[in-house]
Amino acid sequence: MDRHDLLTEMRGLREQVPGVTGTLVAASDGLLVAADIDSDADSPVEADALAAIAAASLGVARRVVGLAHQGTLGRAITYASRGHMVVYGVGVAAVLAVLGDEGLDVGALHQKSQPALGRIRTILTDKQGE
Amino acid sequence: MGVPGVRESLDLAGHLRLKAWVARAAAEAVTGALRAPGSPGGVLRFRDGLVTVAESAGAPGAQALLIRTGRVSDEDWARDGGADHATSTAHIGAAHREVLQWMANQDALFAVLVGSIDACVLEPGPSVPGAGRGQDAGALLDAAFRKLDALALLPRAILPYRERLIAPSADDGDRTARSWSAGMRPPALRTAILDYADGRRTARDIAFVAGRSLYPVTVEMSRMLAEGLLHEPPPRIERVDTSPVRVLPRNPPLPSPGSAPALDALPGLPQRGTAAAGATEDPASQKTAASWRDFLRLGRTGESRN
Numbered sequence: 387m388d389r390h391d392l393l394t395e396m397r398g399l400r401e402q403v404p405g406v407t408g409t410l411v412a413a414s415d416g417l418l419v420a421a422d423i424d425s426d427a428d429s430p431v432e433a434d435a436l437a438a439i440a441a442a443s444l445g446v447a448r449r450v451v452g453l454a455h456q457g458t459l460g461r462a463i464t465y466a467s468r469g470h471m472v473v474y475g476v477g478v479a480a481v482l483a484v485l486g487d488e489g490l491d492v493g494a495l496h497q498k499s500q501p502a503l504g505r506i507r508t509i510l511t512d513k514q515g516e
Numbered sequence: 517m518g519v520p521g522v523r524e525s526l527d528l529a530g531h532l533r534l535k536a537w538v539a540r541a542a543a544e545a546v547t548g549a550l551r552a553p554g555s556p557g558g559v560l561r562f563r564d565g566l567v568t569v570a571e572s573a574g575a576p577g578a579q580a581l582l583i584r585t586g587r588v589s590d591e592d593w594a595r596d597g598g599a600d601h602a603t604s605t606a607h608i609g610a611a612h613r614e615v616l617q618w619m620a621n622q623d624a625l626f627a628v629l630v631g632s633i634d635a636c637v638l639e640p641g642p643s644v645p646g647a648g649r650g651q652d653a654g655a656l657l658d659a660a661f662r663k664l665d666a667l668a669l670l671p672r673a674i675l676p677y678r679e680r681l682i683a684p685s686a687d688d689g690d691r692t693a694r695s696w697s698a699g700m701r702p703p704a705l706r707t708a709i710l711d712y713a714d715g716r717r718t719a720r721d722i723a724f725v726a727g728r729s730l731y732p733v734t735v736e737m738s739r740m741l742a743e744g745l746l747h748e749p750p751p752r753i754e755r756v757d758t759s760p761v762r763v764l765p766r767n768p769p770l771p772s773p774g775s776a777p778a779l780d781a782l783p784g785l786p787q788r789g790t791a792a793a794g795a796t797e798d799p800a801s802q803k804t805a806a807s808w809r810d811f812l813r814l815g816r817t818g819e820s821r822n
Contacts, residue, residue: 404555404556404573404574404677404720405573405724407721424714424716424717424721424725426711426712465598466590467583467590467593467594467598468583468584468590487580487721487724487725488576488577488579488580488583488724489556489572489573489574489575489576489577489580489720489724490573491556491557491573494555494573
């Protein structure tokens with residue numbers, strides 16, 4: 387497993403779920419691992435900054451769930467006038483952030499993301515053959 | 517042997533199913549929702565058998581069109597409580613709002629028909645609050661089928677969720693210039709398409725980002741493909757980067773009792789000079805840092821321990 391496999395999984399989500407405009411994987415301390423994001427000259431997306439914020443947001447969401455005694459966090463969703471961001475934990479040391487436009491099919495995303503999260507977790511934990 | 521055309525790609529069984537359920541909802545004067553899960557699928561919301569709102573992940577709704585074209589500002593949307601449906605007429609007139617919803621309803625049905633329809637489920641329930649007069653469901657469906665037929669007749673018809681076309685590069689600028697007479701501006705829709713066609717976006721994606729209805733964007737892109745103004749991106753030949761992506765160590769060393777290893781001491785984790793907020797604020801990562809082997813035994817993602 388390697389970076390190519392990781393990007394293949396990330397692109398797969400964009401191609402399978404209507405409305406996904408990009409994905410990124412970050413370590414839980416906010417460092418960017420990989421990004422596949424639509425970005426235009428008039429609306430550039432800074433993947434490094436987004437990775438840091440997405441990781442922090444999941445950390446905050448987990449704390450909220452813990453303080454409110456609401457069990458285990460599933461995913462954290464941001465809903466805005468022009469799109470969504472959905473952040474999932476990949477284990478506890480990485481996050482997957484999915485960006486989408488207003489038409490993002492959140493239900494379809496949740497369905498397709500579960501097996502993808504498992505495969506991404508495998509990619510991130512797999513040791514390269516020596 | 518090529519890419520299947522529009523006609524070959526249509527879900528005819530799904531169409532029949534949807535027609536039957538729409539007819540039933542109209543005949544029974546249903547108030548509630550007819551859900552058509554699929555790819556992209558959609559929902560028709562009824563009041564007394566008339567369609568008030570039709571929605572699909574495949575087409576921008578009335579609200580998205582209003583915001584993306586600047587007729588309603590992002591702040592106005594937030595001030596209205598970030599509603600799911602553009603029912604407020606505070607920023608545009610009621611008549612204008614109704615016409616826009618009717619157009620969006622037609623576009624949503626077109627989006628549903630041009631994709632696949634897995635099932636139809638009728639759910640009686642409340643109507644959309646504040647929605648205007650509804651539309652005849654049968655007439656809406658007929659209009660959507662006519663659009664489908666018109667699209668299928670185009671010589672290089674594309675599907676809104678399949679082709680990811682690309683505009684010519686700067687080197688091909690001459691070809692673009694030849695396509696319109698000197699002194700004429702290209703139509704606004706074509707300009708918008710050329711701005712966003714980057715080989716990553718489908719017609720559906722461009723409709724959303726440009727704030728345009730799905731059907732006209734799909735038709736225009738099909739025409740532009742036939743005219744050579746758009747083309748299929750070349751096959752992606754990747755230089756395969758097989759460098760390991762080691763974020764999560766498989767066999768991390770056990771820390772000495774009573775200590776938590778520094779994150780940068782764990783093999784493979786991206787290095788950072790100072791700890792980031794995400795690491796210090798996440799109680800789960802703090803606990804897990806004390807026992808990385810426990811991570812490998814975690815059964816679910818995102819599991820935290822109190």
